[in-house]
Amino acid sequence: MNAPVNVPPKQQRTLLRFGGSGGWTSAVTLVALMVVLPVFAVFYLALFPTENIWAHLVDTVLPHYVTTTLKLMVGVGAGSVLLGVATAWLVTMCRFPGQRWFEWALLLPFAVPAYVVAYVYTDLLEYAGPVQETLRAYFGWQTARDYWFPEIRSLGGAILMFTLVLYPYVYMLARAAFLEQSMSIQAASRTLGCTPWQSFLRVSLPMARPAIAVGLSLVSMETINDFGTVDYFAVRSLTAGIYDTWLNMGNLGGAAQIASLMLVFVVLLITLERLGRARQRHFSAPDRFNTLLTFRLHGWRAAGAWLVCALPLAAGFLVPVWVLGRYAWINLASSWTPEFAAIARNSFVLSATAALIACALGLVLSYGKRLYPTRGVSLMGRLSSLGYAMPGAVLAIGVIVPFAAFDNSLDQLMDNLFGISTGLLLSGTLFAVVFAYVVRFLAVANGAVESSLAKVTPTMDMAARSLGYNSLQTLFHVHLPQIRGGLLTGALIVFVDCMKELPATLILRPFNFDTLATHVYQYASDEMLEASALGALMIVAVGIIPVIVLSRSIAGSRRTERG
Amino acid sequence: MFSFKKLKPLAALIALPVAAAVTTPAQAAEEVNIYSYRQAFLIEPMLDAFTQETGIKTNVVFAKEGLLERLEREGRNSPADLLLTSDFGKLWDAVNKDLTQPVESDVLEQNIPAQYRDPDGKWFGLTSRARILYTSKERVKEGEVSTYEDLADPKWKGRICTRSGKHNYNIALFASMIQHHGEEKAEAWLEGLKNNLARKPQGNDRAQVKAVKEGVCDIALGNSYYFGKMITNAKNPEQIEWAQSVNLIFPNQADRGTHMNISGVALTEHAPNKANAIKLMEFLSGQLAQYMYAQENFEFPVRPNTPRSNLINKYMGEFKADEVSLAEVAKHREQASKLVDKVGYNN
Numbered sequence: 001m002n003a004p005v006n007v008p009p010k011q012q013r014t015l016l017r018f019g020g021s022g023g024w025t026s027a028v029t030l031v032a033l034m035v036v037l038p039v040f041a042v043f044y045l046a047l048f049p050t051e052n053i054w055a056h057l058v059d060t061v062l063p064h065y066v067t068t069t070l071k072l073m074v075g076v077g078a079g080s081v082l083l084g085v086a087t088a089w090l091v092t093m094c095r096f097p098g099q100r101w102f103e104w105a106l107l108l109p110f111a112v113p114a115y116v117v118a119y120v121y122t123d124l125l126e127y128a129g130p131v132q133e134t135l136r137a138y139f140g141w142q143t144a145r146d147y148w149f150p151e152i153r154s155l156g157g158a159i160l161m162f163t164l165v166l167y168p169y170v171y172m173l174a175r176a177a178f179l180e181q182s183m184s185i186q187a188a189s190r191t192l193g194c195t196p197w198q199s200f201l202r203v204s205l206p207m208a209r210p211a212i213a214v215g216l217s218l219v220s221m222e223t224i225n226d227f228g229t230v231d232y233f234a235v236r237s238l239t240a241g242i243y244d245t246w247l248n249m250g251n252l253g254g255a256a257q258i259a260s261l262m263l264v265f266v267v268l269l270i271t272l273e274r275l276g277r278a279r280q281r282h283f284s285a286p287d288r289f290n291t292l293l294t295f296r297l298h299g300w301r302a303a304g305a306w307l308v309c310a311l312p313l314a315a316g317f318l319v320p321v322w323v324l325g326r327y328a329w330i331n332l333a334s335s336w337t338p339e340f341a342a343i344a345r346n347s348f349v350l351s352a353t354a355a356l357i358a359c360a361l362g363l364v365l366s367y368g369k370r371l372y373p374t375r376g377v378s379l380m381g382r383l384s385s386l387g388y389a390m391p392g393a394v395l396a397i398g399v400i401v402p403f404a405a406f407d408n409s410l411d412q413l414m415d416n417l418f419g420i421s422t423g424l425l426l427s428g429t430l431f432a433v434v435f436a437y438v439v440r441f442l443a444v445a446n447g448a449v450e451s452s453l454a455k456v457t458p459t460m461d462m463a464a465r466s467l468g469y470n471s472l473q474t475l476f477h478v479h480l481p482q483i484r485g486g487l488l489t490g491a492l493i494v495f496v497d498c499m500k501e502l503p504a505t506l507i508l509r510p511f512n513f514d515t516l517a518t519h520v521y522q523y524a525s526d527e528m529l530e531a532s533a534l535g536a537l538m539i540v541a542v543g544i545i546p547v548i549v550l551s552r553s554i555a556g557s558r559r560t561e562r563g
Numbered sequence: 564m565f566s567f568k569k570l571k572p573l574a575a576l577i578a579l580p581v582a583a584a585v586t587t588p589a590q591a592a593e594e595v596n597i598y599s600y601r602q603a604f605l606i607e608p609m610l611d612a613f614t615q616e617t618g619i620k621t622n623v624v625f626a627k628e629g630l631l632e633r634l635e636r637e638g639r640n641s642p643a644d645l646l647l648t649s650d651f652g653k654l655w656d657a658v659n660k661d662l663t664q665p666v667e668s669d670v671l672e673q674n675i676p677a678q679y680r681d682p683d684g685k686w687f688g689l690t691s692r693a694r695i696l697y698t699s700k701e702r703v704k705e706g707e708v709s710t711y712e713d714l715a716d717p718k719w720k721g722r723i724c725t726r727s728g729k730h731n732y733n734i735a736l737f738a739s740m741i742q743h744h745g746e747e748k749a750e751a752w753l754e755g756l757k758n759n760l761a762r763k764p765q766g767n768d769r770a771q772v773k774a775v776k777e778g779v780c781d782i783a784l785g786n787s788y789y790f791g792k793m794i795t796n797a798k799n800p801e802q803i804e805w806a807q808s809v810n811l812i813f814p815n816q817a818d819r820g821t822h823m824n825i826s827g828v829a830l831t832e833h834a835p836n837k838a839n840a841i842k843l844m845e846f847l848s849g850q851l852a853q854y855m856y857a858q859e860n861f862e863f864p865v866r867p868n869t870p871r872s873n874l875i876n877k878y879m880g881e882f883k884a885d886e887v888s889l890a891e892v893a894k895h896r897e898q899a900s901k902l903v904d905k906v907g908y909n910n
Binding site for chain 1: 596602603622623624625626627628629631632633636637638639640641642656727729730731734762763764765766767773774777778779799801897900901904905907909910
């Protein structure tokens, strides 16, 4: 949320632009083109399929894919908003034992990939798992026919799994919104006779709605993109349908058609997110340094609040880590091998590289848009977030197609001209994997950079430029030092997302190459969770780092009275 | 203040993998590159034995999906020499997409009976496996179910478990039903089978046997070698209990025989290490590798006179296999896949 600046946009633009060059616009265009390349490749395949099975899909499975996906999105969305907003409100506005600790701990489930919680809870809750075993022993039941137990591998189970690890998106954004709300409005509502509940429902919640909408759209995108979990739980979502049509039915065109349909969903979500962000800007300047009006809870209220916060934390983080930790410990000797170290190194290097590139490109996009807020540039910015909308496997096709075409035509050209074969320069290399990561997660990096760049008042640019810096110098000497935090946050989120990335890595990777995610998947999907526990635990451990950084940066946005 | 100096390590980090990627050689002296649909740990022992014997290094990309597509796009510059698959369908797709090339080898022709290889040498089977029924020892009487056709009988309502209807193994079986009965009857049968399912298709073949042990269902469809893998599983002893809870039924012994599938290998069209690749193909069809397939993976070796594992002999004995041509069955795979959608098998 920014203080409004009283410079008319038109004038602002001219002020910022002087001395600059069209270089920024071209750079933004170039980045956007790079990202949309795979998207266009997929569209092209969808429009010109070798054998059109669209009619067959519409007649048979497509309605089921669509309704399943909608149910999944609605369920996960509702669950995440409920958990995220409730916990965010409690830790921000109430004071109860453990509250300060929950502030950051509630973000921890964010570090656990959805497919990993799915493996863990299946292990716990299936027939042979400890929960049902205990029940059977206690009640003397013999087989599954003697009692009813909810099936974890189901749509409901999938909704629960996603909610457990995705609610932190809503929590994070809702908490930031509550922290930044003007306390005078809240105080006014209280003096006008609102109870705390009414004040929450009628003042704080509506004011936080845009932030919640942004969180909700992120949650939904993660949900529809997932493959590992829905595959394991046999939930037939659109993404599962894409896989099935492409890889089982061998119809790439049909898969691309479903992917295009899915893109419609995503465009809706992006619009929701944009609307949310746009509305945020119209808020009054917050009195950030006023202390929050907090409620001190006692007795059963405090216990209730504690429980509401403890449950998602326990279910989304403590239980999975405990289960994985136990397996990892038991199998430590057989899991901790030189090969495992190499796999972990692969994950680190790849993810770090992708994170740095994504942030650099995100900076180009955001800064270009700041200098030239034209319609064209902002369209490019929006285009470049399309990659986030592509399920990993679809993205992999989108990368393979243009890369292989480029490699083979270059090879042909060099062969004709000089008689040398250049072979496959890009396909099947780590470059292709990193490229896919960057395309997929550029939107995340861009979002982080853009929002922190927006907090730097344009008067800074004007001062720097009038003192003789050009746009690049201004960026390096004025902006970068101020947005380092945002850059770091963006880089860390991308880093963790890359560590978890599975389907594109599986398809694009070079020979004899594994990352932690592929290593975990190979065993866990074949129901050998114990062999993959160490790898899964490591992904979670790495994921905790940005969680801590994130929570510190949110807390830093307002100096609250600590009580 | 921010300065370019601080960027140096970052630049190095970016440059490193890119440089590594660019300089990674596609071809080196003595090696074979394999795109494998078979789990890496299943084929590793044979590949290690090959390297030990010949000194030729093997490089593997394993993925359950997408390798054919990758091979197709990479075209004539693809580094892959061999395609290893766990069912016939994928081999057949590779041949149909012109991604393979014929191999003429006396060794291969000698080792692999004609029914398990392409007359043109474009694909070779390495092992065969039967798709059998695992029935509960407690809840299914002997002789109560003896054919695939029986599975559509309404008396089994809510008592059958299978993995996804779209999995290659099931598609191959459903395609063979179309081959034997025609599409219309096959659809009615599939509809009947779907109505008998105890739960939505999920998990792998082993998970179905597990479900029988747990009482979720009474009959499971699965490949034959999983039985061996489970009953000898010292690492996960609970799998031994799963295997002990079931009888093995080889369907259709009184008529056409049990549906069979193969795992196989094909030489890619543009294989850069052709000679080494053929050496590996010959090795995999040879005595040692075939013996290992039989002993370690409990598959049926294609090479005649290769001893089957004792365990297989103990539990499975001799049985009648469906002799229908794999290529004929494979022609119905697409139809089968559409039938699965049509009856909503996986929903």
